[in-house]
Amino acid sequence: MPRKKRTPEEFSIDKAAQEMLIRAEDLGLGTAFTRADDMSPCPIGADGLCCKICSMGPCRITKDGLTGVCGATVDTIQARNLIRMIAAGSAAHSDHGRDMAFTLKATANGEAEGYVIRDVAKLRELAAIYDIPIEDRSPEEIANDLADLYIAQFGQQRGELVLVKRATENRQKIWKELGVIPRGIDRETVEALHRTHIGDDQDAEHLIRHAVKTALADGWGGSMIGTDVSDILFGTPAPMLGQANLGVLKEDMVNVVVHGHEPTLSEMIVAASQTPEIIEYAKKAGAKGVNLSGICCTANEILMRQGVPAAGNFLQQELAIMTGAVEAMVVDVQCIMQALVGLAENFHTKIITTSPKVKIKGATHIEFDEHKALTIAKDILKNAIDNFAKRGDTQIPDVREDLVPGFSHEYINYMLGGSYRSSFRPLNDAIMSGRIRGVAAIVGCNNPRNQHDAMHSEITQELLKQDVLIVETGCSSIASAKEGLLVGEAGLDKVGPGLREICETIGIPPVLHMGSCVDNTRILTVLTQMVEEGGLGDDVDQIPAVGLAPEWMSEKALSIGTYCAASGAYVIFGGVSPVSGKPSRISDSDLVTKIISDGWEERYGARMDFIAEADEMIEATLAHIDKKRADLGLPEYDPEAFGQSGDARMLELEELSLADRRQAIYGAPVA
Numbered sequence: 202m203p204r205k206k207r208t209p210e211e212f213s214i215d216k217a218a219q220e221m222l223i224r225a226e227d228l229g230l231g232t233a234f235t236r237a238d239d240m241s242p243c244p245i246g247a248d249g250l251c252c253k254i255c256s257m258g259p260c261r262i263t264k265d266g267l268t269g270v271c272g273a274t275v276d277t278i279q280a281r282n283l284i285r286m287i288a289a290g291s292a293a294h295s296d297h298g299r300d301m302a303f304t305l306k307a308t309a310n311g312e313a314e315g316y317v318i319r320d321v322a323k324l325r326e327l328a329a330i331y332d333i334p335i336e337d338r339s340p341e342e343i344a345n346d347l348a349d350l351y352i353a354q355f356g357q358q359r360g361e362l363v364l365v366k367r368a369t370e371n372r373q374k375i376w377k378e379l380g381v382i383p384r385g386i387d388r389e390t391v392e393a394l395h396r397t398h399i400g401d402d403q404d405a406e407h408l409i410r411h412a413v414k415t416a417l418a419d420g421w422g423g424s425m426i427g428t429d430v431s432d433i434l435f436g437t438p439a440p441m442l443g444q445a446n447l448g449v450l451k452e453d454m455v456n457v458v459v460h461g462h463e464p465t466l467s468e469m470i471v472a473a474s475q476t477p478e479i480i481e482y483a484k485k486a487g488a489k490g491v492n493l494s495g496i497c498c499t500a501n502e503i504l505m506r507q508g509v510p511a512a513g514n515f516l517q518q519e520l521a522i523m524t525g526a527v528e529a530m531v532v533d534v535q536c537i538m539q540a541l542v543g544l545a546e547n548f549h550t551k552i553i554t555t556s557p558k559v560k561i562k563g564a565t566h567i568e569f570d571e572h573k574a575l576t577i578a579k580d581i582l583k584n585a586i587d588n589f590a591k592r593g594d595t596q597i598p599d600v601r602e603d604l605v606p607g608f609s610h611e612y613i614n615y616m617l618g619g620s621y622r623s624s625f626r627p628l629n630d631a632i633m634s635g636r637i638r639g640v641a642a643i644v645g646c647n648n649p650r651n652q653h654d655a656m657h658s659e660i661t662q663e664l665l666k667q668d669v670l671i672v673e674t675g676c677s678s679i680a681s682a683k684e685g686l687l688v689g690e691a692g693l694d695k696v697g698p699g700l701r702e703i704c705e706t707i708g709i710p711p712v713l714h715m716g717s718c719v720d721n722t723r724i725l726t727v728l729t730q731m732v733e734e735g736g737l738g739d740d741v742d743q744i745p746a747v748g749l750a751p752e753w754m755s756e757k758a759l760s761i762g763t764y765c766a767a768s769g770a771y772v773i774f775g776g777v778s779p780v781s782g783k784p785s786r787i788s789d790s791d792l793v794t795k796i797i798s799d800g801w802e803e804r805y806g807a808r809m810d811f812i813a814e815a816d817e818m819i820e821a822t823l824a825h826i827d828k829k830r831a832d833l834g835l836p837e838y839d840p841e842a843f844g845q846s847g848d849a850r851m852l853e854l855e856e857l858s859l860a861d862r863r864q865a866i867y868g869a870p871v872a
């Protein structure tokens with residue numbers, strides 16, 4: 202029986218996406234959505250029952266008792282498949298971190314055209330953590346030493362990654378006892394590949410323990426370096442106004458969409474687009490100027506630092522081209538669909554690859570080099586502008602939403618207490634009192650096997666009603682942005698009463714945008730600082746907090762999930778577990794599933810579960826939060842307890858005259 206084809210409304214909950222999917226249908230063009238309908242996932246591979254690491258196979262373990270030609274059992278095969286995915290994810294993030302560290306080095310030595318050290322305070326703060334001298338030294342001297350230290354982490358062979366000391370003491374102790382502290386970033390990934398070569402490590406427990414080490418080298422290594430250096434070079438994010446969805450494309454301007462992950466080139470494109478030379482060039486071509494926007498995590502990077510709008514998340518990359526209004530899509534690394542090139546041939550859009558690591562057949566390649574970044578960025582923009590005259594029919598959905606991104610951990614710390622008493626105390630207090638029931642980090646991708654954005658939306662909206670404060674990164678944060686959840690007003694009518702008080706008092710949206718996927722390390726930092734603030738136990742696993750990746754699809758997501766669980770945060774993935782397969786219905790071989798759930802809970806205090814349905818994910822999240830509250834001896838969550846137009850102090854203040862109120866708040870009359 203032919204499989205049922207989904208309608209545009211079934212493909213996505215996003216109105217702009219739906220409009221473009223209808224246009225795709227009218228034009229007879231395929232997208233990831235239709236290709237997903239046409240291609241059922243292989244059930245053997247999806248569940249981890251296929252081994253293709255040597256050419257005696259591929260071996261499919263479809264019956265009880267069956268092994269691979271070499272004798273590999275289903276447990277070994279699943280463990281090997283999982284660690285390989287984690288290693289690929291960790292490698293992708295870490296290579297991004299490495300490039301950032303080299304850019305920092307080049308900037309420190311005056312060899313990186315256009316780059317400067319924007320956040321000297323963060324540079325000094327980080328250098329001090331690693332005992333790099335900072336007094337009487339120029340930012341460049343300090344940056345040079347920090348870059349050398351960071352670069353050395355990749356090739357380090359023995360000892361421990363220095364960044365690990367930013368974890369709680371208790372966590373470091375657990376990792377030390379279990380032998381999972383990474384020695385060097387590259388070494389753990391290489392060893393993961395070595396161990397999974399034919400005829401090597403064949404003990405699932407032993408393999409998965411190394412998977413943890415490989416993932417920790419991402420979270421407390423490569424990704425953390427990526428975030429640190431991006432902040433130093435481009436500024437630590439703070440809230441600003443932005444916009445999201447395809448409606449940010451402009452009819453009368455040259456539209457350049459930057460897509461991928463690394464901020465190095467995209468930041469330079471932002472700078473170049475504002476130069477008189479480029480504006481003049483665009484005007485000569487008949488456009489009002491250059492309109493930049495982003496897709497995927499590159500979007501998040503420039504959105505939270507420069508306010509450059511996000512055209513959409515992962516599943517909107519093809520839909521942006523479908524508008525016919527994009528002169529160039531400039532891509533660097535990761536999450537770039539090969540289908541873009543073929544699709545772009547139906548329009549005038551140029552796909553421009555820029556990374557020495559990524560070429561796509563049929564795309565224009567203009568290679569990026571941080572030593573002459575500004576010149577290359579201008580060259581790319583001129584290419585796009587030259588293409589403006591070739592634009593044909595366009596259809597830009599009139600759909601966009603405002604948002605306030607940029608909640609770095611530094612800003613969250615600051616916003617909770619201001620310049621002079623910044624601290625996590627108010628957040629911890631709000632959790633302890635029950636105004637905030639707990640915290641959820643909703644992160645990760647889109648997946649065309651699901652209805653686009655639907656799970657992100659349902660889970661986010663329901664948890665907000667349950668007084669759960671939400672932080673988001675990656676494509677999930679763009680999903681919420683498009684739904685209008687990243688503006689202050691959302692804190693007034695979309696959330697439970699206790700959380701509403703907090704949002705009103707601090708003046709924040711109920712969903713805090715914390716950045717790109719490498720910035721999940723900011724979440725690790727926030728959780729660590731909450732522990733250090735006191736009152737919520739002595740380690741991350743005691744905090745009422747959960748991490749969710751409802752629509753995940755990438756290997757990077759698995760690496761993130763693994764380092765978060767190993768850091769003490771309960772992690773819930775949506776969709777199918779890549780290690781869930783059993784050779785038969787009566788089979789009991791679920792060793793790998795047990796290791797990453799019960800096994801990790803016992804060792805790290807946090808498990809990783811795969812739960813298919815949104816309502817079950819919500820239920821599991823709330824149950825976990827409530828259990829952690831009870832374990833800490835905190836009052837049971839009571840939705841009635843707060844929110845009667847402010848707390849007692851607010852009610853008291855309301856009774857006072859304006860002058861007396863100011864006296865009460867500031868301790869002195871304020872003019």
Ligand code: NFS
Pocket residue numbers: 462497498515535536644645646647674675676677717718719754755757758
């Ligand atoms: Ni994360 Fe970013 Fe999006 Fe998923 Fe891809 S863009 S690094 S992997 S799809 S969230």
